[in-house]
Structure formats: C-alpha cells, structure tokens
Amino acid sequence: MATLLVASAIVFAVLDVLPGNVADVMLGESATPEGRQALVEKLGLDRPPLERYGRWLHGMARGDLGISVSYDTPVIELIGERLAVTAPLAVLAMLLTTVIALSLGIYAASRHNRLGDVGVMAASQFGIAIPNFWFAILLILVFSVKLQWFSAGGFPGWSADSGGGFWASLKALILPAVALAVVQAAILARITRSAVLDVLREDFVRTARAKGQSPRGVLWGHVLRNAMVPVLTVMALQFANLLTGTVVIDPRLRSRVRTT
Secondary structure, three states, X not given: OHHHHHHHHHHHHHHHHOOOOHHHHHHOOOOOHHHHHHHHHHHOOOOOHHHHHHHHHHHHHOOOOOEOOOOXXXXXXXXXXXXXXXXXXXXXXXXXXXXXXXXXXXXXXXXXXXXXXXXXXXXXXXXXXXXXXXXXXXXXXXXXXXXXXXXXOOOOOOOHHHOOOHHHHHHHHHHHHHHHHHHHHHHHHHHHHHHHHHHHOOHHHHHHXXXXXXXXXXXXXXXXXXXXXXXXXXXXXXXXXXXXXXXXXXXXXXXXXXXX
C-alpha cells in the first residue's frame, strides 16, 4: 500500500510540474481562453495541487476513480469493461499454465538426468525464448487462417443476446490463452522440477523409501506436498503478471467488446 501511495504521489507531482494540463489536451490549440478557463474550473485544475491530490485519494477510498479524459466515461466502468475480457483470459491462461507446467515439471524431476528430463528442459528453454506476440501471430496463421478453426480477432461477448454466449466467448479466448501460457508454463515447469528435486533429496524422503513405499507413493504422498510451497508462490506472481501483461495479446479481442 505504501508503494502505491508513493508511486501515485510521484506520478501526480510529475504531471503537475510538466507544462500544459488536461484542459489544453482536451480542447486543442484552437481553444479560446474563455473556454479553456471554464474547463479548468470544471475539472478543478485551478485548485491547489495538494487539495486535488487529496480529493483524488478520497475518491479512491470510496471507489470513485473519476472520469476518463479520453473517453469521457467513469474510469471504473472502463476497467470493468476491460476486465470482462482480461480477467477470464488471465484465468484460462493460468489454468493452462498450471496443467502444462506441473505435468512437465513432475515428469522431468521423476526422470532426472534421463532423456525425458533433458527433453522437457530443452522444450522449456525454447518456450521461454518465444515472444508472446510472435507466437500469437503464428497461432492465428495456423489455426485461424489455414485451418479456420478459430476467429482471427474479435470477442463476441458473454451475453447470448449480442450474438455471443459462453462457448463462443470461451473459444475466442483459447488462442490468446495458449499464447500467454507457453512462456509462463516453461518458467513454471523449470521451477517445479527444481522444487521437486530439492525435496527428493531430503531425509524424510529417504526414510519413506526405506519403509518400502513405492516411488509413486513417495512422490505423490510426500514430495509434492512440500514442493508446492515455492511453486504456489511463483504461480501467484505469474497470475498477477497475466492480469497486467495481456496488453500485447488481447487487443485482437477488443474490436467487438464495445458492441456487447
């Protein structure tokens, strides 16, 4: 919270120091002094900086984020409109990431220094090196242009009244989710492998093996429970990154969002 307050204060101070203001941007160079002054008073730009910053903080505490200068619409409505696509996309991408990464990471750790382990690590390194936007374009070329299994762009909306619906919207999210999940799954698979290997070297694992438990029983009953602590931490960070980092991938969905 303290970091957010400091960041908001710095941004506010920089915008206040820079020449010009929002009124100049909105009205353009052809604005009359009277019209500019009227807009300045309407937006409260004639008030002291500390008072304006305090009013903004008070609005934030009440959930009032103000009016967007670009769209002349409440900011909270714009955020909700974007989250209708971004949040489901991030959740779907995180689900794909979890399934792929845990499966590959556990598989590689259980076959340490064997062909399966080397193959998974090589594939994960390749996945980390792939740019999301390039992979998204590749998916569109293959599955939208060539095979025509998915739409190349647009989002039909979750409401059936607008011509969309749950399944149509979910289908529109699959390609962007896969493009986002590839890099995240490659990173998480390597972390899962390392965490599982670290736990496999612990004394209690050797004790469980000495008691006659099968390798599968030791892995699923003892190792994974302890190895999931660092993995879950990274997963939380990855989900936050997906919520804020889908700007490169999901613009292809934006063209029809405002019509829903």
